[in-house]
Amino acid sequence: MEEGIRAINELVEKESAFVQEVFNEIGKVIVGQRYLLERLLIGLLVRGHILIEGVPGLAKTLTAKTFSEAIDLHFSRIQFTPDLLPADLIGTLVYNPKSEEFVPKKGPIFTNILLADEINRAPAKVQSALLEAMQERQVTIGKESYSLPEPFLVLATQNPIEQEGTYPLPEAQIDRFLLKLKVDYPNKEEEYEIMERMSKDEQVEVRKVISPEDIIRVQRVIKEIYVDKKVKEYILNIVLSTRPQNRYLPSDSSLRKEIDNLVSYGASVRATIYLNIASKAHAFLKRRGYVTPEDVKSVGLDVLRHRIIINYEAEAEGITSDDIARRVLEEIEVP
Numbered sequence: 001m002e003e004g005i006r007a008i009n010e011l012v013e014k015e016s017a018f019v020q021e022v023f024n025e026i027g028k029v030i031v032g033q034r035y036l037l038e039r040l041l042i043g044l045l046v047r048g049h050i051l052i053e054g055v056p057g058l059a060k061t062l063t064a065k066t067f068s069e070a071i072d073l074h075f076s077r078i079q080f081t082p083d084l085l086p087a088d089l090i091g092t093l094v095y096n097p098k099s100e101e102f103v104p105k106k107g108p109i110f111t112n113i114l115l116a117d118e119i120n121r122a123p124a125k126v127q128s129a130l131l132e133a134m135q136e137r138q139v140t141i142g143k144e145s146y147s148l149p150e151p152f153l154v155l156a157t158q159n160p161i162e163q164e165g166t167y168p169l170p171e172a173q174i175d176r177f178l179l180k181l182k183v184d185y186p187n188k189e190e191e192y193e194i195m196e197r198m199s200k201d202e203q204v205e206v207r208k209v210i211s212p213e214d215i216i217r218v219q220r221v222i223k224e225i226y227v228d229k230k231v232k233e234y235i236l237n238i239v240l241s242t243r244p245q246n247r248y249l250p251s252d253s254s255l256r257k258e259i260d261n262l263v264s265y266g267a268s269v270r271a272t273i274y275l276n277i278a279s280k281a282h283a284f285l286k287r288r289g290y291v292t293p294e295d296v297k298s299v300g301l302d303v304l305r306h307r308i309i310i311n312y313e314a315e316a317e318g319i320t321s322d323d324i325a326r327r328v329l330e331e332i333e334v335p
Contacts (some may be wrong), residue, residue, distance in 0.1 A: 005226050009289030015221050016287045021209045025070040028204045030063050031197065032190040039181050039302060040155070041065050042281040044113075044215060045222055048178025048274060049134050049154040051119075056159060058183050064115045064155050071215060072208040073151070080122035082167075086129035088095035090139040092219065104141045111134055112149055112212065119156040123167050131173050132153065148218045151215050171265070171309055178274050179299070180306035180323075205263050218284075225280040226290040230335035237332050238300060241268055242266035242308050242324065255331045262314035263324060267307040293334045300329045 019041070026037060027237050036052070040063070043050045052060055061077060066076035073240050078089060091107035108114070109130070116130060138147045156177070174180070186194065240248040242259065243266030249256035259266070278299040279291045286295070304325040314324075 001293055003153055005290055008221075008224050008226060009291075011221060012225065012284055012289040013287050015218055016284055018210045018214070019285055019287070021069050022067075025209055026063070026204050028206060029066045030059060030185050031193045033059070033063055033183075036060075036063060036181060036183055037067065038282075038285060039179055040064070040153075041285065042073070042218050042278055042299065043155075043178055044151055044153050045219055045281045045284065046178065047151065047153075047219060048278070049156070050174065051156050051158065051174065051177040051318065052182040052183055053158045053160050053180065054183030055185075058185070060155075060157055060183065061115060061117065064113060066206055068113045069206040070209050072211050073215075074149070075113045075115070076108040076111040077115040077117060078108055079117045079120050080126065081084075082123065082124045087131060089126060090133065091127055091141050093142045102142065104146070106141070106143065107139075110138060110146075110148060110167045112151055113153050113155065116154060116156040118159055120158050120168055127167065127169060127173065130156075130318050131176055133204050134176055151212060151219070174306045175268050175270055177306065178278060179302040181302055182305075222277075222280050223282050225283055225288075226333075227276065227280065228290070231279075231293060231296065232276070234332070234335050235279070235296055236272060238296070238304075238328055239267045239272045239275065241332055242271075242304060251302050255327060258327065259324070260321055262310055262317075263308060264311045265309040267304050271303055271307045275300060276302055301325050304328070 022041065022107050023034070023037060030037070039050060042048075054060060060311070065075050065077075066280065078084075087107070089107050090109050091105050093102040094105045095101075097101050119127065119130070129139070132150060135154060137150075138145050140146075185191070237248060240246055241255065244260045244263045246256070246259075246266070249259075275296065279295040282295040282299050283291045301322065305322050308321040308324050310319065310324065314320075
């Protein structure tokens with residue numbers, strides 16, 4: 001067992017050498033945003049999609065585009081609007097007069113990194129078309145199904161300020177996202193640096209650090225990262241503790257009473273799966289071939305926040321799903 005862990009640790013050290021190079025290249029264009037960049041890389045490396053919530057003007061589009069350039073991936077951005085149709089996203093059949101046949105015209109979803117900007121501004125049909133592609137990694141145009149390119153990552157953004165004229169994603173669909181990120185304003189020093197850079201009209205060229213083929217190989221390596229049984233049980237304890245009326249917390253526990261009183265639905269089974277694989281990817285970024293409880297804690301909030309559904313009582317008290325998730329991560333005993 002120890003020899004196996006040592007072997008995967010050496011392999012991870014070798015394969016993860018590109019990580020800092022990617023951050024360095026993106027840093028030529030993007031100031032700060034280390035948290036966002038790490039989470040984008042985690043999503044890409046474990047084939048999981050990401051929902052980003054943040055106010056306009058935080059360089060979400062520029063970050064995603066620069067990220068794709070550093071990894072030599074094709075990037076597409078779609079502005080979701082109330083009049084958007086599924087065909088605008090996945091494509092449609094177009095009549096060819098010469099051959100007298102309908103031929104497929106593929107939509108912008110056929111890319112490596114798709115930025116779905118303001119996903120909650122499009123109606124349910126368009127949202128469903130995107131989420132089906134995320135799950136199945138293929139789309140159907142006419143009678144034919146077409147596989148999406150690999151690697152494939154969806155970055156969907158939501159604006160937390162303007163909710164008028166939006167179509168909020170149902171909880172069951174939000175659950176398909178690996179992580180939900182909350183992107184905040186840069187600090188004073190970072191914003192000063194942004195102001196300085198934007199005042200100069202300079203074109204910065206981002207070097208391609210790694211290829212799509214390399215990413216697919218790294219995805220296989222991450223699957224082999226070692227997770228001890230105690231860490232797996234720790235992951236299970238975290239997820240199970242978010243569910244009301246569970247038997248996994250003592251009946252006199254204040255956390256259990258809080259969950260029972262404030263949570264309508266806890267994290268799904270997907271949370272267990274995603275917390276495990278996201279922890280592996282986090283360990284990879286730290287150049288380790290094994291997962292520690294700190295890896296689990298680092299990604300725990302991003303995995304759980306959109307999977308805990310609070311009730312009206314919690315809303316009345318000003319308690320959010322983030323608050324519940326943080327409490328669980330603090331209270332559950334670390335192995």
